[in-house]
Amino acid sequence: MTTLRITGAETLSSGHLALRRYTVEQIRRDGTRETLRREVCVSRRSVAVLLADPARGTVLLVRQPRVPALVNGDDPLLLEACAGNIDDGESPEAAARREVEEETGHAIARLRPLFELYPSPGISSERLCLFQAEIGPRIGQGGGMTEEGEDIALVEMPFDEAWAMMERGGIVDAKTVILLQQARLHGLAVG
Ligand SMILES: Nc1nc2c(ncn2[C@@H]2O[C@H](COP(=O)(O)OP(=O)(O)O[C@H]3O[C@H](CO)[C@@H](O)[C@H](O)[C@@H]3O)[C@@H](O)[C@H]2O)c(=O)[nH]1
Ligand SMILES: [Mg+2]
Numbered sequence: 001m002t003t004l005r006i007t008g009a010e011t012l013s014s015g016h017l018a019l020r021r022y023t024v025e026q027i028r029r030d031g032t033r034e035t036l037r038r039e040v041c042v043s044r045r046s047v048a049v050l051l052a053d054p055a056r057g058t059v060l061l062v063r064q065p066r067v068p069a070l071v072n073g074d075d076p077l078l079l080e081a082c083a084g085n086i087d088d089g090e091s092p093e094a095a096a097r098r099e100v101e102e103e104t105g106h107a108i109a110r111l112r113p114l115f116e117l118y119p120s121p122g123i124s125s126e127r128l129c130l131f132q133a134e135i136g137p138r139i140g141q142g143g144g145m146t147e148e149g150e151d152i153a154l155v156e157m158p159f160d161e162a163w164a165m166m167e168r169g170g171i172v173d174a175k176t177v178i179l180l181q182q183a184r185l186h187g188l189a190v191g
Pocket of ligand 1: 015046048099173
């Protein structure tokens with residue numbers, strides 16, 4: 001079996017994101033040793049939440065501008081499930097409730113943890129905790145943190161419409177596609 005051991009690290013950039021270059025000793029399956037250098041975007045854990053209203057058969061998504069899509073020459077306004085980074089000392093469940101309130105203005109009535117994923121394991125250490133939630137009462141304004149430049153619009157639509165949009169390529173955010181597929185398999189209601 002291949003084994004890896006980190007033997008060194010240097011920080012290349014440490015702004016909003018940290019980019020580090022690691023030196024890694026690899027022992028290959030055939031027993032030979034080699035030294036690798038790998039740049040890694042060192043990320044916090046994060047959460048993503050599919051918010052649904054099972055009685056109405058709808059999902060509540062957020063539409064927000066994403067600069068990486070713009071860099072590719074794509075439409076930067078992506079339709080996504082609510083998501084964000086977990087703060088230091090915060091539980092994934094608390095982060096899910098905080099992000100949903102910040103971005104949509106809603107409380108969560110019921111929350112179900114699904115599973116964790118590495119969304120981009122070749123380049124980022126981010127671990128993403130996925131949740132499905134039933135939407136609760138409106139308790140705030142939503143729209144994201146204005147001081148962080150967030151400008152988030154809420155989009156509620158029937159689940160079937162979101163599904164059809166995804167199949168046409170109109171929902172291109174990976175975590176959102178995975179969450180819609182889970183909801184298709186197991187339904188919109190939470191436990
Ligand atoms: N990328 C980036 N974002 C920045 C920067 N400076 C400020 N921000 C802002 O920091 C905020 C972070 O908001 P969150 O809600 O915590 O995260 P997110 O941007 O929604 O990202 C979530 O989804 C991503 C994948 O879709 C995840 O990769 C990410 O970890 C997180 O889960 C965003 O408004 C973003 O615009 C910067 O230099 N780079
Ligand atoms: Mg967010």
